[in-house]
Every structure is written in structure tokens, then in C-alpha cells.
Amino acid sequence: MSGVRAQQKEKTRRLLVEAALNQLSAERSFSSLSLREVAKEAGLAPTSFYRHFTDMNELGLTLVDEAGLTLRQLMRQARQRIAKGGSVIQISVETFMELIESNGNVFRLLLRERSGTSSAFRAAVIREIRYFTMELCDYLQQANDLDSEVAYMQANAAVTIVFSAGSDALDMEDSAERQQLSKQTIQQLRFIARGAAELSDRRKLSRRSRK
Amino acid sequence: MSGVRAQQKEKTRRLLVEAALNQLSAERSFSSLSLREVAKEAGLAPTSFYRHFTDMNELGLTLVDEAGLTLRQLMRQARQRIAKGGSVIQISVETFMELIESNGNVFRLLLRERSGTSSAFRAAVIREIRYFTMELCDYLQQANDLDSEVAYMQANAAVTIVFSAGSDALDMEDSAERQQLSKQTIQQLRFIARGAAELSDRRKLSRRSRK
DNA sequence: TATAATAGCGTACACGTGTACGCTTAAATT
DNA sequence: AATTTAAGCGTACACGTGTACGCTATTATA
Numbered sequence: 001m002s003g004v005r006a007q008q009k010e011k012t013r014r015l016l017v018e019a020a021l022n023q024l025s026a027e028r029s030f031s032s033l034s035l036r037e038v039a040k041e042a043g044l045a046p047t048s049f050y051r052h053f054t055d056m057n058e059l060g061l062t063l064v065d066e067a068g069l070t071l072r073q074l075m076r077q078a079r080q081r082i083a084k085g086g087s088v089i090q091i092s093v094e095t096f097m098e099l100i101e102s103n104g105n106v107f108r109l110l111l112r113e114r115s116g117t118s119s120a121f122r123a124a125v126i127r128e129i130r131y132f133t134m135e136l137c138d139y140l141q142q143a144n145d146l147d148s149e150v151a152y153m154q155a156n157a158a159v160t161i162v163f164s165a166g167s168d169a170l171d172m173e174d175s176a177e178r179q180q181l182s183k184q185t186i187q188q189l190r191f192i193a194r195g196a197a198e199l200s201d202r203r204k205l206s207r208r209s210r211k
Numbered sequence: 212m213s214g215v216r217a218q219q220k221e222k223t224r225r226l227l228v229e230a231a232l233n234q235l236s237a238e239r240s241f242s243s244l245s246l247r248e249v250a251k252e253a254g255l256a257p258t259s260f261y262r263h264f265t266d267m268n269e270l271g272l273t274l275v276d277e278a279g280l281t282l283r284q285l286m287r288q289a290r291q292r293i294a295k296g297g298s299v300i301q302i303s304v305e306t307f308m309e310l311i312e313s314n315g316n317v318f319r320l321l322l323r324e325r326s327g328t329s330s331a332f333r334a335a336v337i338r339e340i341r342y343f344t345m346e347l348c349d350y351l352q353q354a355n356d357l358d359s360e361v362a363y364m365q366a367n368a369a370v371t372i373v374f375s376a377g378s379d380a381l382d383m384e385d386s387a388e389r390q391q392l393s394k395q396t397i398q399q400l401r402f403i404a405r406g407a408a409e410l411s412d413r414r415k416l417s418r419r420s421r422k
Numbered sequence: 423t424a425t426a427a428t429a430g431c432g433t434a435c436a437c438g439t440g441t442a443c444g445c446t447t448a449a450a451t452t
Numbered sequence: 453a454a455t456t457t458a459a460g461c462g463t464a465c466a467c468g469t470g471t472a473c474g475c476t477a478t479t480a481t482a
Contacts, residue, residue: 004449005448005449005450005457005458005459008449009459012459012460026330027328027329027330029242031240032328034438034440035441036438036439044460044461045460045461045462046439046440046461047440047441047442047443047460047461047462048459051458051459051460052459056440111326115322115323116240117238117239117240117243118238119237153399153402156399157372157399157402157403160372160375161368161371161372164371171333188367188368188403190406191365191368191403191405191406191407192368192402192403192406193406194402194405195401195402195403195404195405196402199401199402215480216427216428216429216478216480219479220428220429223429223430245468245469246470246471247468247470255431256430257431257469257470257471258431258432258470258472258473259429259430259431261471262428262430267470
């Protein structure tokens, strides 16, 4: 079992995955991709597709996993940069925007198929985003000593804002425009952080006075 | 020119529009609808479709206009309720959620096709949302005496949050769950309002001291 | 009243789709 | 060395798609 065969198989499987990702663009969503198109882009006969996935749906779920991986990579990268000091919000947004620039198509998948057509698909995307939100929630709760419910609301709002900005950024070619968007997003996150901190403080006070 | 003919035409045109709207659901986006499906749902022969629209694309733009109308209706309704007193944010969110419950498919169109496949389509949706944002921006600026840039950032963030919540609400069957979502959304908007008010105040102070 | 315009239909076509089936060829197993 | 396994291909099929074309029936115009 030298595995030269399994190795080849993995290789062309990658080919399919990459082919699907490459076909994504502003005008082309995953759900509008056909099995034959993907196979052709990968240089395979349509029927060979089935040796790797039963379905376009299954390929899609694989892509979502890939996207989740990228998202976790994003978090790691941001944490490293934050450890070196600087504004947490600014660093996070800038890291996110960088990753969108280099992995555009992966994010297109998450952003577009979130309210897409297939229910299994939507569920998978939503799960990845929820995971991302929860991580952020934990961080906020610990770092800023927030009420847990407040931390969740803040994390949820922040993720919504950032992902929406990311979606907008994907359709921008001008880099100055992107920078402007980054700046605005950072400010909006600060709004949210400010409001969350205040509510958390108020809740702490009312809890203390009740005792 | 009694117009009985033009009247009939308008009537079946409506039939097509309604047919398209009725076919929208969690599993069915507009871009996945075929001309033949819509025609069949309307009780027409496929080729009769062309007597009213050149394209599915053109039908789509008509639907977006319809959605814009609904959006403006929302604003009017909210303003009326606000005039009677109460929390502006709470009333706005609740009005929005009501309209989503009664006009689900119209909103599905806006929320899903925002990053959809056709560029003319995306542009139209984005335009409607921008118009909505601008209206809110004017209101905020005037009612809360905000810096204009700050007002825009607040309006933009608020619309993002509310539309995202609306999108989530569309996939909920449980009404208690929806209520919980409303509550959370209201709180998130308050975060943003708080942060915006503070920044606006700070800017005013720095402007005054500079003079 | 005679003529023109037009909403709606049925037929027909070329095209892209998913996928069933059997074959080949090379790796894996015995 | 003989046999089994399986990746990839080509052919073939039924189906749904958009739409061109000509016809009919009814309303609008002259």
C-alpha cells in the first residue's frame, strides 16, 4: 500500500475543489455552478466527478469546511497581531480585510450562500459563522469583563457588521475605497463596543445594589 | 379606447409578478426561478411571458421596485407610530418585523439577491437599500442633532443589523424565537446609538475648542 | 363595417443538464 | 504472475431550458 493511487485521487480531488473555487466571482455563485462546468474546469470528464463527490452539494459542504478553516486561520493571525499591541478592533478589521483580499472566493461562498438555496448548505455556513461568533464572544467576555449576555450581543452585532463590510469590499476594485470602508467599519465597531460596555456596567451596578 | 384590453394586460402582468413572488421561499431564490416555472404558475403559456417582459431579468427589476415600495411603506408606517410617542428604536424594529412577517417574500428578494448573480439586479437592490439608509440618516441627523458623518455611520450600521436580523427572522417558525430576536436587535441598535451620540458630542467639543 | 393591432397559444428547435452503463488502464492485492 | 480494484473516459438518454415562428381570437382604429 504505497499509496500512489490514493495520492493521485487526493490530487484530482483538490483539482475539483480548486476548480469550483476559481469559478466563483461576483457574477457566479456556487449554487449557479453546474457539475459539468466544474468537471471541465478541472480537466475531467463529467462522469469522473462521481469518483470524488456524490453531488455538487457534497462538494459545496467541502468548500464550506475549507472556508471555516480559513476563518480559524484568520482568528489565529489576528490574535498573534493583537498580542503585539495596538487597537484590537483596528487590527481585527484590517486582518479580516487582508484575508478577504487574498481569499476572496472563499468568503464569497460564506457571504453569498448564507441565505442560499440548499438547506444543508445554509446550515453549514451558519454553523461556521456561529462558531466564529462564539469565539469572539468568549474573547470579549474575558478581555473586557462583560456580562455574558451583553458579550454575545456585541459579538453578534460585530460579526454582522464585519461580514457585511466584507461583502461590500469584495465588489470594490479601488483600494482607497476599501480603506475608507475599513475606517468606517472600525468606527462602527467602536460604537457597538461603547454601548455594550455601558450596558454591562449598568447591569453590574444594579446587581450590586440589589444585594 | 375603452381600455378593456390594456386593463386585461395589466391584470395578467400582475399575475406574473404575483406568481414569481409566490414561488419565492427559503429554498427558492429568484435567480433559481425559470421563465417557464413562473409562466406556468401564472397559468400562462411560456411564450406569453414575452408579451409582458423581455426577460426574467426585467421581471426581477420590477420585483425590486415593488420591494422598494414596501420599504417606503414601512418607513411611513413607522413614522406614524413614532409620532404617537414611544421608543423610536423599539417601534422601528417591531414595525420592520411585522412587515417581514406579512411580506416575507418581498424581503427575501432584497435580502437574498443583494449579493446575487445578476449585476443589474444587485445594483437595483443596493440602490433601494441605500435610499432607505439615507432616509434614516436624515432622520437621525435632524432628530438627534448629530454630526453628518456620524449619522451616516450609525444609519449604515443600523440598517445592516436590522436587515440581517430580518433575514434570520425569515427562517424562524417559532414566534417566541422571533420576539427574542427582536429584543436582541433593539439592544444592538441602542449600542450603536449610544456610541454614535458620544462620538458626535466629542467632535462638537473639539470643534468648539478649536475656534 | 372593414382593417389593423395584439394577447395568448402550440409547436418546434438547439442546447445544457444530471447521471446510468460499460470499457480501459494502471495500481493493489493475492 | 494472476487476479481484483478503482480512477477516468465516452456514449447515450431523458429532461428542463429559452425562444423563434406562425396561428387564432378579440379589441382598437379608420
